Amino acid sequence: MSEKLKVVTIGGGSSYTPELLEGFIKRYHELPVSELWLVDVEEGQEKLDIIHSLCQRMVEKAGVPLKVFKTLDRREALQGADFVTTQLRVGQLKAREKDERIPLSHGYLGQETNGAGGLFKGLRTIPVIFDIIKDVEEICPNAWIVNFTNPAGMVTEAVYRHTSFKRFIGVCNVPVGMKMFIHDVLKLEDNDDLSLDLFGLNHMVFIKDVLVNGQSRFAELIDGVASGTLTARTVKNIFGLPFSEGLIRSLNLLPCSYLLYYFKHKEMLAIEMGEFYKGGARAQVVQQLEKQLFELYKDPHLNVKPAELEQRGGAYYSDAACEVINAIYNDKQTEHYINIPHRGSVQNIPQDWTVEMTCLLGRNGATPHPRITQFDEKVLGLIHSIKCFEVAASRAALSGEFNDALLALNLNPLMRSDNDAEVLVRELLLAHEAHLPQFAKAIAAIKSSQQ
Structure with a gap:
C-alpha cells in the first residue's frame, strides 16, 4: 500500500457518512487514512x-491529519484511491x-431488499x-471496492458472475448486529x-455455532433465545417479532431478523399492510429521520456523530x-x-455461488473460514430459491x-401469483423509468400497449 492512504466514498452525501468517518478517526493509529473523498450526484449536492x-468539524475536533474532499466528479476522486466504498441509493428515498x-x-x-422491491x-x-x-x-x-449498497448479495453475485473484477467485497451490518446481540445476551467482557x-446469503444468514474463547456456547444461546430467558441489556433485540420457540429448537440455528419475511410471512405482511392503510411505509419514516438528521448536521457547533443516527437501519455499519x-x-x-x-x-x-459467511480477511482478500465446509441441509431449500432469484435478477439488470x-x-418465494408478478413488473418498470435506461424498449412496449 502507498504511504498515502486514500479512501473514496461514493454516495458521500449519505446520512451514514459521519458514522464511517467516526470509524476512521477511531482507528487512525492503525489505519492512517490521509484523504477521504466524498462523491455524490447533482441531486445530492446540498x-x-x-x-x-x-x-x-469532526476531523478538526479529533485532531487527526485527515483531509476530507467533496466532488461530483467520480473519476477525479478515484485518482490514486486505495479503497472505494459504495453506499449509494439510485433514485434516493423516493425510489x-x-x-x-x-x-x-x-x-x-414491500421491502427494499426482499421481494419485488x-x-x-x-x-x-x-x-x-x-x-x-x-x-x-x-x-x-489496485483499489478494493467495499460495497454497502443494497441488495448487497444480489450486487455481489452480479459482479462476480458478470465481470472479471476480483477486488470486490459485499458488506452488511446485520451480522454485526447479531454479534453485538450475542455479546450482550451472553454477558461477555470486551476482551472475550x-x-x-x-x-x-445476504439478509438470509444463520448462525450454527458460537465460540467464546474457543469454547462453544451455542447450546446455551439457543436455549435462552428459544425460551425467551436471554434478553439484551443495551442492544435492541434484533428479532423485532420473536421467532417461535418450536422453530428455533427444531432448526437448532439462530436466524437473522430478515428471515421473519419467510418464517413469519403472514404476520409481517399484516403489520406492513396495517401501516400501508394508515398511509405509512418504512421509507417515509426514514425520510423523516433523514430530515431531522440533516437539520442536526447543519449545526455549525456539531462536531461529533449525533446519537440519533443509530435510529437508522444501518447503524454500526462503520464497524463492518x-x-x-x-x-x-x-x-x-x-x-x-462478508459476501464473496x-x-x-x-x-x-x-x-459459482456468492454467499455471505464467516471469512478470514487479509491483504489478498477473503478466505472462507475453514470451519464452514457445509451449509446446514435443513435450510438449503430456502437458500437455493433465493439464490436462483438473485442469479435471475442480476441477469435481468x-x-x-x-x-x-x-x-x-x-422465482421469488414471496410471490404467490404469476399474474400478480406481471402486474408488479409493469407498474414498477413504469414507476422507475428514469433510473432504468436498460429497460427503455420494454417500457416503451408497455406504454404502447396501454394506449
Missing part, C-alpha cells in the same frame, strides 16, 4: 455540502418509497455499480474472543466497513462476515428484458 462541513408502496398496494410485502432496487443499482467498476479498473485498478460460524478496510490494509487475517464467492470451499452448494425481470420475480 446533502454532500452539509456532510462535508460536518466531517471537517425506496415506490419499492415499498407499489407491492403493498397489491397485497405483497428488492428486485427493482437491484435492477437500478447493478448497472451503476458496474460503471463504477469500469472506472476503478481504468483509474485505480467471540467467533461466529455464520452462513447463508472500517474493519474490512483495516484487515486488508494491515493483513490482519481476522474474522469477518466461496469457490468450492462449501461442499454442498454450487461452486444487465439484459433489460421484460421477461428476464418477470422470471426473477416469479
Whole structure:
C-alpha cells in the first residue's frame, strides 16, 4: 500500500457518512487514512455540502491529519484511491418509497431488499455499480471496492458472475448486529474472543455455532433465545417479532431478523399492510429521520456523530466497513462476515455461488473460514430459491428484458401469483423509468400497449 492512504466514498452525501468517518478517526493509529473523498450526484449536492462541513468539524475536533474532499466528479476522486466504498441509493428515498408502496398496494410485502422491491432496487443499482467498476479498473485498478449498497448479495453475485473484477467485497451490518446481540445476551467482557460460524446469503444468514474463547456456547444461546430467558441489556433485540420457540429448537440455528419475511410471512405482511392503510411505509419514516438528521448536521457547533443516527437501519455499519478496510490494509487475517464467492470451499452448494459467511480477511482478500465446509441441509431449500432469484435478477439488470425481470420475480418465494408478478413488473418498470435506461424498449412496449 502507498504511504498515502486514500479512501473514496461514493454516495458521500449519505446520512451514514459521519458514522464511517467516526470509524476512521477511531482507528487512525492503525489505519492512517490521509484523504477521504466524498462523491455524490447533482441531486445530492446540498446533502454532500452539509456532510462535508460536518466531517471537517469532526476531523478538526479529533485532531487527526485527515483531509476530507467533496466532488461530483467520480473519476477525479478515484485518482490514486486505495479503497472505494459504495453506499449509494439510485433514485434516493423516493425510489425506496415506490419499492415499498407499489407491492403493498397489491397485497405483497414491500421491502427494499426482499421481494419485488428488492428486485427493482437491484435492477437500478447493478448497472451503476458496474460503471463504477469500469472506472476503478481504468483509474485505480489496485483499489478494493467495499460495497454497502443494497441488495448487497444480489450486487455481489452480479459482479462476480458478470465481470472479471476480483477486488470486490459485499458488506452488511446485520451480522454485526447479531454479534453485538450475542455479546450482550451472553454477558461477555470486551476482551472475550467471540467467533461466529455464520452462513447463508445476504439478509438470509444463520448462525450454527458460537465460540467464546474457543469454547462453544451455542447450546446455551439457543436455549435462552428459544425460551425467551436471554434478553439484551443495551442492544435492541434484533428479532423485532420473536421467532417461535418450536422453530428455533427444531432448526437448532439462530436466524437473522430478515428471515421473519419467510418464517413469519403472514404476520409481517399484516403489520406492513396495517401501516400501508394508515398511509405509512418504512421509507417515509426514514425520510423523516433523514430530515431531522440533516437539520442536526447543519449545526455549525456539531462536531461529533449525533446519537440519533443509530435510529437508522444501518447503524454500526462503520464497524463492518472500517474493519474490512483495516484487515486488508494491515493483513490482519481476522474474522469477518462478508459476501464473496466461496469457490468450492462449501461442499454442498454450487461452486459459482456468492454467499455471505464467516471469512478470514487479509491483504489478498477473503478466505472462507475453514470451519464452514457445509451449509446446514435443513435450510438449503430456502437458500437455493433465493439464490436462483438473485442469479435471475442480476441477469435481468444487465439484459433489460421484460421477461428476464418477470422470471426473477416469479422465482421469488414471496410471490404467490404469476399474474400478480406481471402486474408488479409493469407498474414498477413504469414507476422507475428514469433510473432504468436498460429497460427503455420494454417500457416503451408497455406504454404502447396501454394506449
